[in-house]
Amino acid sequence: MRNPLRAAVLVICLALVSLPASAQEPAPVVTWQILVNQARLDEGLAFYGFSALLAAAAQRHADDLAAHQIWSHTGSDDSSPSQRIAEAGYAAWTWNGGESITSENFWTGYGTVEDAMAFFLEDPPHRDNILSATYREMGVGVATDATGRNYYVLDFGARPNVLPVFINDGAANADDSQVAIRLTNEEARPGGKGATFMGRAIEIRISNEPEFDDLLWQPWEPLVPWTLPDTPGEHTVYVQFRDAAGRTAAAADAIILGEGAVITPTPVPPSPTTETTATPIPPSPTPEPTATSVPPSPTFEPTATPEPTVVLILPEPAATLASAVTSTPESPPSVETLPANHTPRPAPFPTWTPLPPTSPREDNSPGTLLIVLAALQGLALVLGICLALYRGRV
Numbered sequence: 001m002r003n004p005l006r007a008a009v010l011v012i013c014l015a016l017v018s019l020p021a022s023a024q025e026p027a028p029v030v031t032w033q034i035l036v037n038q039a040r041l042d043e044g045l046a047f048y049g050f051s052a053l054l055a056a057a058a059q060r061h062a063d064d065l066a067a068h069q070i071w072s073h074t075g076s077d078d079s080s081p082s083q084r085i086a087e088a089g090y091a092a093w094t095w096n097g098g099e100s101i102t103s104e105n106f107w108t109g110y111g112t113v114e115d116a117m118a119f120f121l122e123d124p125p126h127r128d129n130i131l132s133a134t135y136r137e138m139g140v141g142v143a144t145d146a147t148g149r150n151y152y153v154l155d156f157g158a159r160p161n162v163l164p165v166f167i168n169d170g171a172a173n174a175d176d177s178q179v180a181i182r183l184t185n186e187e188a189r190p191g192g193k194g195a196t197f198m199g200r201a202i203e204i205r206i207s208n209e210p211e212f213d214d215l216l217w218q219p220w221e222p223l224v225p226w227t228l229p230d231t232p233g234e235h236t237v238y239v240q241f242r243d244a245a246g247r248t249a250a251a252a253d254a255i256i257l258g259e260g261a262v263i264t265p266t267p268v269p270p271s272p273t274t275e276t277t278a279t280p281i282p283p284s285p286t287p288e289p290t291a292t293s294v295p296p297s298p299t300f301e302p303t304a305t306p307e308p309t310v311v312l313i314l315p316e317p318a319a320t321l322a323s324a325v326t327s328t329p330e331s332p333p334s335v336e337t338l339p340a341n342h343t344p345r346p347a348p349f350p351t352w353t354p355l356p357p358t359s360p361r362e363d364n365s366p367g368t369l370l371i372v373l374a375a376l377q378g379l380a381l382v383l384g385i386c387l388a389l390y391r392g393r394v
Helices: 002-017 028-042 052-068 081-087 113-122 124-130 366-393
Strands: 102-109 137-144 150-157 165-167 178-183 201-207 223-227 233-243 248-257
Touching: 028 113, 028 124, 028 137, 028 150, 052 081, 052 102, 052 137, 052 150, 081 102, 081 150, 102 113, 102 124, 113 124, 113 150, 165 233, 165 248, 178 201, 178 233, 201 223
Parallel strands: none
Antiparallel strands: 102 150, 137 150, 165 178, 178 223, 201 233, 233 248
């Protein structure tokens, strides 16, 4: 029995070794997602979420191009990109003119995914789709014709209330329970629509459970720290968004903490959104900042401006005025620095300051002359009296 067993093991090993390298490489659709999202991350943009509906529209056009060996955004049935995306069931936002907020890139040739990506990044219209801040989702279609020519189609779009989130930028595993959640926002229609479809989010709240009851709101930021439960295994993080009108939407992402099966980065459709309320939600109390949470921003409801704190500064003795002076922009004080060995006397009044000494000066005014003449007359009168008394004695 040993020889047959060894032979079987040898055959299996040879079969595994002889597998072509292409069989071990990720599928072109996954490669596209990796390349596009890496390009976006390099520009500080959030990832594109994967949409199975956009992928269906893209695959339809890729198959059509390969079957008829044509190179156009117009299908063999005269369909346009927006028409194919709508027929796939993707309910995109629309511009005010009614045109859907979607777009399409396609490339055909005998090159690789990397060759097509390099072309997209060098061509401004295609690059704008790859690095758009308006779109939030993408789908990829791949086909090959009878001659071996490749056809790659990328469809992009934005749907109401679909705001994908990504834990550690889409990583499959995490070694630490401290993670970062990258958020998207509503940039296609920042004002939203009606009572249901939210506009640009200004607040979020995060949970390790699908419920958000009694959780406090915090400001929306592109990257938010979060703590997973400290137990190995797969964990899902739920995020709820809220705009200035109180309209809400929700999203989720999952990651494996610690040792576990490696998750292949296969496309995952976005999580369903939650029902929204028709009336604005009153703002939640502002939470105190903690070490594991992001400090909150003011809620969308206007709040009263707090009264400024008034500090009453009483007059101080002259001994402390040189070292402690409070000024206001309207009347900045000028303080004369006192000598280090100076011991000032307490002033009789808080505002008292010594007057400068007066210097003598000449005065030739008429009033002064009259006084001098009167004094001379008085002196002459005194002398006359003294002379009369002297003669009487003689």
